Amino acid sequence: MRKITIKIAGLLCLLMGFWGCSKSNDPKPVLPQKETTARHQGDRDHHKLKGKEAVSDSTIRPLLLDTAQLVDQGIPMTSLSPALIHQLTDTEIVQRLVDFGLEQQDAQYVVKNHRQDALTVAQDQHRLMEGVHYQFGIPTNPPASWGAILAGPMYWSGQAQKNIQRMFGLIKFMFNAPKFKQVFNRNLGLLQQYTFNGATQAPARNIPSNFEAFKQVANHAMTNGGKNYQLFLYSQVNGGEAYGDLGGELKVYLHEHGVATGSFYMTAGLLMHEITHTWGYSHDGANVLLNPNNIPYYVQAVVAPGFNTQPSVQGLLQSPKWPSGADVDMFTYYFGEDMLRGLQGHPY
Numbered sequence: 001m002r003k004i005t006i007k008i009a010g011l012l013c014l015l016m017g018f019w020g021c022s023k024s025n026d027p028k029p030v031l032p033q034k035e036t037t038a039r040h041q042g043d044r045d046h047h048k049l050k051g052k053e054a055v056s057d058s059t060i061r062p063l064l065l066d067t068a069q070l071v072d073q074g075i076p077m078t079s080l081s082p083a084l085i086h087q088l089t090d091t092e093i094v095q096r097l098v099d100f101g102l103e104q105q106d107a108q109y110v111v112k113n114h115r116q117d118a119l120t121v122a123q124d125q126h127r128l129m130e131g132v133h134y135q136f137g138i139p140t141n142p143p144a145s146w147g148a149i150l151a152g153p154m155y156w157s158g159q160a161q162k163n164i165q166r167m168f169g170l171i172k173f174m175f176n177a178p179k180f181k182q183v184f185n186r187n188l189g190l191l192q193q194y195t196f197n198g199a200t201q202a203p204a205r206n207i208p209s210n211f212e213a214f215k216q217v218a219n220h221a222m223t224n225g226g227k228n229y230q231l232f233l234y235s236q237v238n239g240g241e242a243y244g245d246l247g248g249e250l251k252v253y254l255h256e257h258g259v260a261t262g263s264f265y266m267t268a269g270l271l272m273h274e275i276t277h278t279w280g281y282s283h284d285g286a287n288v289l290l291n292p293n294n295i296p297y298y299v300q301a302v303v304a305p306g307f308n309t310q311p312s313v314q315g316l317l318q319s320p321k322w323p324s325g326a327d328v329d330m331f332t333y334y335f336g337e338d339m340l341r342g343l344q345g346h347p348y
């Protein structure tokens with residue numbers, strides 16, 4: 001049953017170009033095997049049901065309702081010192097963002113084009129993913145419980161490491177970006193409690209009341225996990241293009257081919273999806289896999305509306321367009337099409 005389930009899930013993920021998947025793997029093990037199997041059963045059901053029932057689900061609402069009011073407004077900076085803000089030069093803002101994890105060229109671009117938002121992130125004293133690092137896992141056979149999912153451990157090429165490193169910095173910025181927070185907070189009504197019940201970390205078992213509550217859950221998990229992500233690359237990944245560990249460890253497993261051929265914002269959105277799994281968030285429940293009513297897909301939808309153009313997915317949700325009216329994902333909005341092009345489809 002488990003094998004069949006994985007095959008079905010893999011096929012559908014491939015057909016839809018839809019990447020995010022989770023696995024309640026537990027190398028140590030936190031989850032009993034029975035629960036792991038149940039999750040896969042649930043995933044199969046999601047796929048099976050989503051075609052018609054998801055579209056007709058009247059509870060699904062547009063993800064973003066009013067882009068015009070959000071563009072370039074930033075968020076209130078009530079916690080910041082106005083005097084200090086005005087004293088910061090562009091160079092100082094860039095340096096703060098570089099210290100946080102952004103590459104120099106990306107920091108310069110966002111400061112030049114979206115100074116207020118860049119300043120907000122640069123000044124934030126309590127950033128999500130602050131102090132979080134990552135390392136590229138050396139090729140190793142997957143843990144026994146992942147044997148049906150992962151195969152063909154690979155070394156990270158130097159270029160792949162550079163790309164992921166840059167992407168990680170952009171993701172850290174995005175999780176703290178004013179527009180991400182705005183869209184996140186404005187559409188929380190899309191989330192449904194039953195999709196949270198499978199969370200492996202207690203704080204992640206409820207819909208966050210706002211972005212700050214979400215951040216607390218994330219910080220809790222990352223502190224417990226030692227603030228260090230391990231990123232593993234495999235030539236074969238069944239059932240999806242990536243997996244985030246739900247077992248309380250900060251581990252993300254990526255499919256080499258999928259990562260290599262995906263557009264930047266899709267891959268970055270996928271990584272954000274998987275990272276939220278490592279914070280304990282799952283997407284359990286029937287008929288939810290492609291609906292934005294669980295945190296992993298919700299986060300992905302906020303930043304990467306492109307997957308919404310897939311025929312099988314179209315109509316399930318509407319994602320934000322940045323700037324208002326333009327068909328551009330949030331990464332492109334902040335960092336520019338030209339800046340991101342070099343990361344797209346790069347051979348790994």
Ligand SMILES: [Zn+2]
Nearest residue numbers: 020021022296
């Ligand atoms: Zn997932």
